[in-house]
Amino acid sequence: MTFADTPGFVSERVDRGETTVIVEPGSLLEAALHLRDIERFNFLADVTATDYLGWGDKGLAGYWGNASGRDLNEPGSWGFHALPDCKPSRFAVSYHLLALRSRPRRVRLQTWLGDGEPVASVVPVWPAADWFEREVYDLMGITFEGHPNLVRILMSEDWEGHPLRKDYPIGGEPVRFSDAE
Amino acid sequence: MSGPAPRQPSAAGATSLEEPMQTGSPFATDLALGPRIYEGSQIPHPIPTILLVAPEIEATGDVLTVNFGPNHPSTHGVLRLVVSLDGEDVVGLRAVIGYLHTGFEKSMEQKTYWKAIPYAPRMDYLSFQQQELCFVMAVEKLLGIEVPPKAVWMRTLLAELTRLHSHLIWLGTTGLELGAVSIMWYAFRERDLVLDLFEMVAGVRMHTRYFQVGGLAEDIPVGFEAECRKLADVFPRRVDEYEDLFDQNLIFLERTKGIGLLSAEDAIALGQSGPMLRASGVNWDLRKNEPYLAYPEVDFDVPVYTEGDVYARYKVHMDEMRQSTRIIHQCLDAMPDGSWIADDRKVVLPPRNELHTSMESLIHHFKLVTEGFRVPEGEVYLPIESSRGELACYLVSDGGPRPWRVHFRAPSLSALQATATCLHKSLIADLIAIAASLDPVMGDVDR
Numbered sequence: 001m002t003f004a005d006t007p008g009f010v011s012e013r014v015d016r017g018e019t020t021v022i023v024e025p026g027s028l029l030e031a032a033l034h035l036r037d038i039e040r041f042n043f044l045a046d047v048t049a050t051d052y053l054g055w056g057d058k059g060l061a062g063y064w065g066n067a068s069g070r071d072l073n074e075p076g077s078w079g080f081h082a083l084p085d086c087k088p089s090r091f092a093v094s095y096h097l098l099a100l101r102s103r104p105r106r107v108r109l110q111t112w113l114g115d116g117e118p119v120a121s122v123v124p125v126w127p128a129a130d131w132f133e134r135e136v137y138d139l140m141g142i143t144f145e146g147h148p149n150l151v152r153i154l155m156s157e158d159w160e161g162h163p164l165r166k167d168y169p170i171g172g173e174p175v176r177f178s179d180a181e
Numbered sequence: 182m183s184g185p186a187p188r189q190p191s192a193a194g195a196t197s198l199e200e201p202m203q204t205g206s207p208f209a210t211d212l213a214l215g216p217r218i219y220e221g222s223q224i225p226h227p228i229p230t231i232l233l234v235a236p237e238i239e240a241t242g243d244v245l246t247v248n249f250g251p252n253h254p255s256t257h258g259v260l261r262l263v264v265s266l267d268g269e270d271v272v273g274l275r276a277v278i279g280y281l282h283t284g285f286e287k288s289m290e291q292k293t294y295w296k297a298i299p300y301a302p303r304m305d306y307l308s309f310q311q312q313e314l315c316f317v318m319a320v321e322k323l324l325g326i327e328v329p330p331k332a333v334w335m336r337t338l339l340a341e342l343t344r345l346h347s348h349l350i351w352l353g354t355t356g357l358e359l360g361a362v363s364i365m366w367y368a369f370r371e372r373d374l375v376l377d378l379f380e381m382v383a384g385v386r387m388h389t390r391y392f393q394v395g396g397l398a399e400d401i402p403v404g405f406e407a408e409c410r411k412l413a414d415v416f417p418r419r420v421d422e423y424e425d426l427f428d429q430n431l432i433f434l435e436r437t438k439g440i441g442l443l444s445a446e447d448a449i450a451l452g453q454s455g456p457m458l459r460a461s462g463v464n465w466d467l468r469k470n471e472p473y474l475a476y477p478e479v480d481f482d483v484p485v486y487t488e489g490d491v492y493a494r495y496k497v498h499m500d501e502m503r504q505s506t507r508i509i510h511q512c513l514d515a516m517p518d519g520s521w522i523a524d525d526r527k528v529v530l531p532p533r534n535e536l537h538t539s540m541e542s543l544i545h546h547f548k549l550v551t552e553g554f555r556v557p558e559g560e561v562y563l564p565i566e567s568s569r570g571e572l573a574c575y576l577v578s579d580g581g582p583r584p585w586r587v588h589f590r591a592p593s594l595s596a597l598q599a600t601a602t603c604l605h606k607s608l609i610a611d612l613i614a615i616a617a618s619l620d621p622v623m624g625d626v627d628r
Contacts, residue, residue, distance in 0.1 A: 015559055016322055042208045043449055045564065046590040050577050055585070084558045084579045094575065096562050096590070100449055100463070101210050104470050108562060127229035128452030131598050139286075148227040154279040154627055163287055170291055 003039070003107065006031045020094075020108045028111050029120040029146075032095070035109060036125055041097035044122070045106075047132035048094055049140040052087040053166040088112045091142060093119060095129075113142060121147035139164040213445040215462040215487025223605045224447055232601040234265045234273035243267055249612070251280045257354060258623030262600070262616065269608050276600050281627040289587040293553025294320050294394060297584060301574075302388045304589060305625035307350050308568040309388050310343040310379075315589070317392045318473070319563040319574040323556045324394070326525055330517045332396035337475040338409070338512035339382070339391065340565075341505040345416070346375045347568035348498045348505075352423060355495070355617040359436055364426055371419050374412050381405055394554075395529040396522030406513055413509045420502050427495070437492040441603040441615035444489055451602060452595040455570025456501065456620065460494040462487035467566035479511045491611075491618040498620075528554045553582035562590075569593055569620050593625040 003012050003019070008027025013020045023031040035041045089112035099105040113119055121144035122129045133144045134153040141162035144150055152159060161168050225232050234244055249262040259280035265273030285304055289297040301316040302309030314336055321328065328336075353368030376386040381402055383389035391398050427433050443453070448461040458465050466483040468476040484500030486493035522529050530549055531542035558580040564573035570592030577586040596619040603615050 016325075016561055018560075018562060020560075036207050042210060044452055045454075045571060046562070046573060046575065046588075048575055048588040048590075050560075050586040052585075055579060094560075094562075096573070096575070100212065100465060102212055102470075106562075108560075123229065126452070127224050127450045128595060128598060130229045131594060132452075135594075149231065152279075154282040156279070163284060168287075170287060 022110045025111045025119045032122045032125045041099045043098040043100040044126035044128045045098050046096040049136045050092045051166045056084045089114050118143040118145045208446040208449040212464045218444040218489040224602050230598050232274040238272050271604050271607050274601050274604050278626050281623045285628050286587050293582045295553050299390050304628050305622050307347040307622050308343045310339050311567040313392045315565050315572050315574045319576040320394045322561045329520045331519050331521050334475050334512050334516050341508045344505045344568045348502050351620050358613050358617045400521045413506050416506045440611045441491045442489050451599045454592050456497040459485050460497045461489040479508050481508050491614050494618040555582050591625045593621040597621050
């Protein structure tokens with residue numbers, strides 16, 4: 001089974017039994033429509049994004065050692081066996097699709113975005129994308145163009161920053177004390 | 182409704198996107214049973230999750246906007262519904278979530294895989310072992326590790342016990358919300374029996390952390406089988422008792438039948454899964470359609486109801502409890518002997534007794550606890566059928582000992598997306614029954 005005729009097709013990979021189809025961000029909406037109407041993936045199970053900032057570097061992700069192997073200056077460091085594959089861009093947005101029928105199939109539609117780069121919303125294709133995309137926007141800061149109601153969903157409306165980005169610190173939230181005023 | 186939908190001639194459907202969503206063909210499935218619940222789609226347009234007040238109703242000036250929650254006693258947890266009312270009719274609805282957002286996904290990125298496991302069950306705190314199972318199985322898929330049969334069968338058994346636990350709480354609280362107080366005492370009586378079994382197995386009653394990457398944390402305790410069989414023997418009769426309380430109760434029937442309608446196509450379009458989907462007539466259950474664990478080897482039925490209303494969702498929950506009991510019986514009968522965890526010293530802690538005699542085991546133990554095990558690079562999406570539907574873990578590994586990205590596909594989040602559709606033209610009195618029938622667990626929704 002090949003997805004090479006998907007609009008904006010970049011590459012396809014089968015890993016651990018899961019098919020990933022990577023498309024150009026500009027033709028995501030056409031690719032989504034193609035997968036829904038021609039390949040008949042009627043069910044959008046999930047939309048999620050991953051931040052690859054610092055992928056393969058030391059530190060940020062919290063592994064020991066660095067990309068070149070074990071770091072002797074850090075006790076207990078345990079570097080990589082092999083360098084992880086380079087990623088084309090900072091963010092990957094993944095759409096997990098399911099053909100919900102008697103012979104089910106699954107595919108992961110993926111597109112790669114730079115920082116601040118928007119992508120088209122798939123709410124017109126699968127209504128289920130509404131809250132999933134709002135969650136990605138809220139926690140990862142990716143803008144979905146054409147989303148009917150792109151506002152924060154989990155964090156409060158006046159929250160600054162996007163917590164799931166790798167450069168967002170853990171536990172570093174400013175606290176305002178009343179006696180300081 | 183049944184049968185494949187006609188193929189769309191081309192993918193360039195940009196013009197059709199301008200119109201309101203046509204759910205005729207794209208969301209049809211050959212798994213849908215029964216007649217159409219309603220024609221076309223009731224999903225609000227343009228925002229699928231918000232019911233906007235129609236301008237002509239707004240113009241009357243009689244619309245009253247009320248906040249249900251976030252601390253309303255009848256909303257399963259901290260769910261806020263902003264409801265616009267015209268008399269008793271619900272004319273507008275907006276669900277607001279996020280009050281229980283805890284940042285579990287971010288926290289799990291900072292922990293080794295070993296230490297990240299306890300976060301998973303705290304999301305959907307009612308089906309905690311299924312959450313644990315989902316995360317552990319995703320790690321195992323990345324590792325490519327083989328799980329011994331005893332662990333597979335025990336995991337199946339415990340996943341079904343968790344389903345009983347979750348459905349019992351759903352039943353108790355839903356009854357309570359509809360004014361049927363007594364059912365809660367019955368449901369919580371049996372829930373306690375289930376928790377006793379968890380305590381016996383893992384030492385704690387909830388959030389057991391009994392599933393380990395590679396198998397189970399401990400062997401099955403002596404006497405568990407007898408105790409579990411006692412529950413499984415008595416349970417179907419208890420389900421009959423619950424049904425006696427509800428199915429002959431006119432008030433309950435009138436408050437649940439024919440309300441909160443959701444058609445099969447709308448349910449698929451809105452990403453519904455689990456009991457929501459099966460109550461809308463879609464014969465879909467991951468345990469049957471994409472089997473995992475020992476489910477291909479056990480005999481059970483998938484309850485499907487075609488009415489798509491609150492009552493159908495109640496019936497699906499009741500029947501699933503009976504089917505879970507059947508699975509539990511079969512797991513107890515088939516439980517194999519042998520090891521409960523894989524023998525892979527680079528992933529699994531060595532047996533305790535070896536630590537006193539073997540230097541290598543001591544080193545492995547130390548390295549695994551302090552640094553964790555490394556998981557090969559890759560990304561997986563692992564779906565399982567939890568009590569509320571498709572629960573999935575999306576896991577990205579960079580080859581190090583901590584997950585690069587963990588994401589959980591929350592079935593409750595999808596279920597809540599259907600509130601606006603289910604509440605189409607309903608009365609305020611039905612709102613609580615409909616919201617309860619979606620079975621949201623806010624810890625799962627907000628994570």
